[in-house]
Amino acid sequence: MDKQTEIELQAAAFRRLQKHLMEDRTDVQNIDMMNLAGFCRNCLSRWYQEAANEKGIELGKDEAREIFYGMTMDEWKSKYQTEASPEKQAAFKVAFEENVGTKD
Numbered sequence: 001m002d003k004q005t006e007i008e009l010q011a012a013a014f015r016r017l018q019k020h021l022m023e024d025r026t027d028v029q030n031i032d033m034m035n036l037a038g039f040c041r042n043c044l045s046r047w048y049q050e051a052a053n054e055k056g057i058e059l060g061k062d063e064a065r066e067i068f069y070g071m072t073m074d075e076w077k078s079k080y081q082t083e084a085s086p087e088k089q090a091a092f093k094v095a096f097e098e099n100v101g102t103k104d
Helices: 003-024 030-037 041-054 061-069 073-080 086-099
Strands: none
Touching: 003 041, 003 061, 030 041, 030 086, 041 061, 061 073
């Protein structure tokens, strides 16, 4: 497979993952994703931001999140985010430190 085709397939897979998380499974909470998989929608938007920055494209955290989410974080939270239990919040602190550390 040539490099350009590989890049196009990777981009298509990313777009499908984004659609799945943003349209098909809005019921899945970021905190649950982070606790189980070590990443969430915010991580994906941060990775998008980091890739842009590496290319010399100025992109801030809020702007990257809005691009990934297709709306502001406030809009996402009001539409889809639910209150996390104290147990989930405690598990998140551990998962965040293990997978993200001081980034975010």
